[in-house]
Amino acid sequence: MTRPRLTALAQSLPATVPFVGPETQERQRGRPFRARIGANENGFGASPRVADAIAASAPEMWKYSDPENFELRQLVAAHHGVAPENIMIGEGIDGLLSLVVRLFVEPGQPVxxxxxxxxxxxYHVAGFGGRLVTAPYRDDREDIEALLEAVKREAAPLVYLANPDNPMGTWWEGGEIQRFIEALPDTTLLVLDEAYTEMAPASSRPPLDPARPNVLRMRTFSKAYGLAGMRCGYAIGEAETIRAFDKVRNHFGMSRMTQVAAAAAIADQAWLADVLARIADGRRRIEGIAADNGLAALPSATNFVTIDCGGDGAFALKVMQSLIDRDVFVRKPMAPRLDRCIRVSTGPEDELAIFAKELPGALAAARGN
Amino acid sequence: MTRPRLTALAQSLPATVPFVGPETQERQRGRPFRARIGANENGFGASPRVADAIAASAPEMWKYSDPENFELRQLVAAHHGVAPENIMIGEGIDGLLSLVVRLFVEPGQPVxxxxxxxxxxxYHVAGFGGRLVTAPYRDDREDIEALLEAVKREAAPLVYLANPDNPMGTWWEGGEIQRFIEALPDTTLLVLDEAYTEMAPASSRPPLDPARPNVLRMRTFSKAYGLAGMRCGYAIGEAETIRAFDKVRNHFGMSRMTQVAAAAAIADQAWLADVLARIADGRRRIEGIAADNGLAALPSATNFVTIDCGGDGAFALKVMQSLIDRDVFVRKPMAPRLDRCIRVSTGPEDELAIFAKELPGALAAARGN
Structure with a gap:
């Protein structure tokens, strides 16, 4: 049948999703998970003041949101000690990543x-026709020397680095990141994804430098602030780089409710501190569960712990699948060497207790016992 | 200073917004509007059940949304008597428009x-490098014959038509739209924007035909359902055309709270019917205010009324500005001939009463009295 033709680029793209959601798995399995500790969500939840603010503003939702995100940018900027012109709000870091690739990568260019x-x-690099250039992890950390070498070899306009990283939970000290930044060509934009940074040692953060045009620091309300469902991330950067988003973003794309929720969340730093303590406890709990089963947990600066299952990727895949069969939602890294691990998010004790109870059976099943 | 270079396309784009929001105007004015009747928002608001659902789900917002929008698609599909495969949910019609242009328009192609x-x-056509080809309105309606002629002349892959239209509020009967659809080349995709259709006569809607690959019907929760702030629109179309969105969309981009709010809204059709009656009353009220001032209101099938100010574009601009100076937020069409009008949204009587009170003074000021 004759039909509208997709662009050549769109024709080349698969209709796949970067992640299958746990709800999809639940529908396929025909029953819910008992422990939802696979997507690095924050089961300790957001501040109760956020729920209050949400309920109070519900009758106002007939109004479009402020396309400038003015109030939220003021709050975020004040929190970080930068100017509102250094802040761009978006529909999660995911949404901002799409815009960054669109703004800075011509089809065929290396990323x-x-x-x-x-x-x-x-996914977003492919979606705009960029050419991915990858460097393998080294000792379960992103290899910043190799990334730098690839940037220079390829004259890449864009490089992505997460600190702490996902899926391994490892990190670099801020001084190392700063050396990486200073060694980058001025024409290469660094997306420094700091989605988990609130949970990491302060020493892992290089100083904010809103005068530098080639670094965008990405932060989110999805992790430490417990608002993954509301979709709010932000970029901190130099004013002209930040202004570029205004050329292409969906100006009325932010939910007004999300603006309300994020503003309430960032205002309650006491709640954040409490959650961070609970996350640290959760990491120790997961490390203990791993040790009880003779497995090594990687050091983590995030709200998840990556556990070396002690075998190859096929074995870890069996462990993950056995956990899922036992109604425990976890995920795992897929790249070579990293794939020997599973990844377990911290969460309330009742969910971690289910994980503790089910892991021995899952390991036995994976071993064919 | 050397800095990361924007793509050639991004360099060519201005950092402008399609609309300045009323909050921006309020900040510039230094005081709030007394009547917010300029953005075709629905001041009658959403069903109270939506607020209840929002409050109840607030503690769940630590979870990412279901990237398949499974439940909402089921509800929307059932409401329209189509299959869930014929429904794509997005961050407002705006978000879906961006994806449609990205999927179907190569740089330089006519739209x-x-x-x-x-x-x-x-804005989205420009943002992906498309070339806009426009046909003027005729008798204050979109000129479907001229649009069809332009499509054929240019062999355009994409054409946009709103029914009812914005900013004039006029409409075509469904039979006329159906003839337009059938006359389109199979390779031209029609975006039929029906944001206001719930407020229009049923006879203005051609039958849904989810077997036709070249029509996307765009609907929204922003207007009749009173949820502009939540950002939820949807496309109804043939399954393969709908699936194309999965190649490029931000799969986790929908707020979980928005999924909850939209599901509650579509379930309360009794509220919708009540709001539609109040909107019809509001149209009559605005028509009466216009008549009281010697002005003609255009017939409207939307939640706004476009008023012919009886002069040229410069005069109508003065009327609008005078209303804004009197704390009444309204907007106006900007294209030649259409620009003789201002556009006033329906809303609660207290806001329309302010409009009624201030219009004579605004007209006098515009006339230089």
Whole structure:
């Protein structure tokens, strides 16, 4: 049948999703998970003040949102000690990543990232016709020397680095990141994804430098602030780089409710501190569960712990699948060497207790016992 | 200073917004509007059940949304008597328009719309390097014969038509739209923007035909359902055309809260019917205010009324500005001939009463009295 023709680029793209959601798995399985600790969500939840603010503003939702995100930008800027002109709000870091690729990558141009890093970034690079150039992890960390070498070799306009990283939970000290930044060509834009940074040591953060045009620091309300469902991320950067988003973004794309929720969340730093403590406890709990089963947990600066299952990728895949069969939602890295691990998010004790109870059986099943 | 270079296309784009929001105007004015009747928002608001659902789900917002929008698609599909495969959910019609242009328009290709129609559509066409081809309105309606002629002359892959239209509020009967659809080349995709259709006569809607690959019907929760702030629109179309969105969309881009709100809204059709009656009353009220001032209101099938100010574009601009100076937020068409009008949204009587009170003074000021 004759039909409208997709662009050549769109024709080349698969209709796949970067991640299958747990709800999809639940529908396929025909029953819910008992522990939802696979998507690095924050089961400790957002501040109760956020729920109050949401309920109070519900009757106002007939109004479009402020396309400038003015109030939220003021709050975020004040929190970080930068100007509102250094802040861009978007529909999660995912939404901002799409815009960054669109703004800075011509079709065919190289984009550098680590092999096994964030699939959604890769999805957006493919979606705008960029050419992915990857450097493997080294000792379970992103290899910043190799990334730098790839950037220079390819004269890449864009490089992605997460600190702490996902899916391994490892990190670099801020001084190392700063050396990486200073060694980059001025014409290469670094997307420094700091989705998990609130949970990481302060020493892992290089100083904010809103005068530098080639670094965008990406932050989110999805992780430490417990608002993954509301979709709010932000970029911190130099004013002209930030202004470029205004050329292409969906100006009325932010939900007004999300603006309300994020503003309430950032205002309650006491709640954040409490959650961070609970996340640290959760990491220790997961490390203990791993040790009880003779497995090694990687050091983590995030709200998840990556566990080395002690075998190859096929074995870890069986462990993950056995956990899912036992109604425990977890995920795992897929890149070579990293794939020997599973990845478990911190969460309330009742969910971690289910994980603790089911892991021995899952390991036995994976071993064919 | 050397800095990351924008793509050639991005360099060519201005950092402008399709619309300045009323909050921006309020900040510039230094005081709030007393009547917010300029953005075709629905001041009657959403069903109270929506607010209840929002409040109840607030503690769940630590979870990412279902990237398949499964439940909402089921509800929307059932409402329209089509299959869920015929429904794509997006961050407002605006978000879907961006994806449609990205999927179907190569840089340099022609895209047909009416001169003075939806600026945000034009913004997205420019944003992906499409070339706008416009046909003027005729007798204050989109000129479907001229649009068809332009499509054929240019062999355009995409054409935009709104029914009822914005900013004039006029409409075509469904039979006329159906003839337009059937006359289109199979390779031209029609975006039929029906944002206001719930407020229009049933006879204005051609039958849904989810077997036809070259028509996308765009609907929204922003207007009749009173949820502009939540950002939820949807496309109804043939399954393969709908699936194309999965190649490029931000799969986790929908707010989970928006999924909850939209599901509650579509379930309360009794509220919708009540709001539609109040909107019809509001139209009559605005028509009466216009008549009281010696002005003609255009017939409207929307939640706004376009008023012919009886002069040229410069005069109508003065009327609008005078109303804004009197704390009444209204907007106006900008294209030649259409620009003789101002556009006033229906809303609660207290806001329309302010409009009624201030219009005579605004007209006098515009006339230089």
């Amino acid at each position: 550098v990232t680590s092999l096994g890093a964030y699939p959604t970034f890769n | 047909v719309t009416s001169l003075g129609a939806y600026p945000t559509f034009n």
